[in-house]
Amino acid sequence: MTVKSPQTTAIIPTERIERVILMIRDQRVIVDADLARLYGVPTKRLNEQVKRNPDRFPDDFMFQLSLAEKAEVVANCDHLHRLKFSPQLPFVFTEHGAIMAANVLSSPRAVKASLLVVRTFVKLRQFIASHRELGDRLSELERKLQTHDRQILSIFDAIRQLMTPPEAPAKPPVGFATEERKAQARFPGGRRTAGARN
Numbered sequence: 797m798t799v800k801s802p803q804t805t806a807i808i809p810t811e812r813i814e815r816v817i818l819m820i821r822d823q824r825v826i827v828d829a830d831l832a833r834l835y836g837v838p839t840k841r842l843n844e845q846v847k848r849n850p851d852r853f854p855d856d857f858m859f860q861l862s863l864a865e866k867a868e869v870v871a872n873c874d875h876l877h878r879l880k881f882s883p884q885l886p887f888v889f890t891e892h893g894a895i896m897a898a899n900v901l902s903s904p905r906a907v908k909a910s911l912l913v914v915r916t917f918v919k920l921r922q923f924i925a926s927h928r929e930l931g932d933r934l935s936e937l938e939r940k941l942q943t944h945d946r947q948i949l950s951i952f953d954a955i956r957q958l959m960t961p962p963e964a965p966a967k968p969p970v971g972f973a974t975e976e977r978k979a980q981a982r983f984p985g986g987r988r989t990a991g992a993r994n
Contacts, residue, residue: 813916818873818888820865824920825888826913827869827876831897834913835906843887845900852900857893860885891917 816830826834832842846853861869863885870880879886889897891914898910 813913814920816875817916817920818869820861820869820888821859823890824917825890826894827873827879828887828889829876829879831889831894831913834909835898835901836903836909837901837906842897842901846887846897849896849900852896853893856890857896858887858889860887 813834816826816834817824818827819825828842829839832839835842846858866879866885869886870876894913894917895910898906898913
């Protein structure tokens with residue numbers, strides 16, 4: 797899905813929006829420079845409008861990056877390398893902050909682009925939720941398999957025990973019993989008592 801602004805022929809593919817959504821402080825956000833580019837305005841103008849309307853941008857709508865966060869963003873996002881040379885710490889906008897930024901800019905392009913931005917945030921949220929649900933199901937299946945594995949192993953042990961023939965008792969010798977055999981049966985080690993015959 798793409799948006800075509802009446803003021804410009806620029807087309808914004810949703811994949812481009814997905815690429816600029818980052819995870820910072822456990823929140824999905826867009827850096828001010830990227831949001832300004834999507835909305836077709838300079839970053840300076842976006843931040844000026846935000847500063848003129850501070851009540852519309854609470855901390856859960858927008859926050860400023862720390863020096864360490866800025867360095868990490870610059871290191872991981874090639875398209876933001878120019879931020880490395882800026883003395884300013886960039887602002888980032890959450891989903892709600894991106895909508896509010898479009899409202900304060902009130903340009904047709906910003907309004908249309910904000911719809912795409914919101915849809916992309918929603919799509920990512922659904923994607924993550926479905927993966928979390930799949931992960932939970934896999935964990936549950938793994939637990940069941942481990943329980944079944946133990947049960948199956950115990951069944952195999954029982955089958956092996958049934959397959960192992962019991963030890964046969966010693967059979968008596970076949971044939972007639974001579975005196976010598978009788979003596980061996982009475983005295984297996986060959987020992988005889990003092991009263992035994994030679």
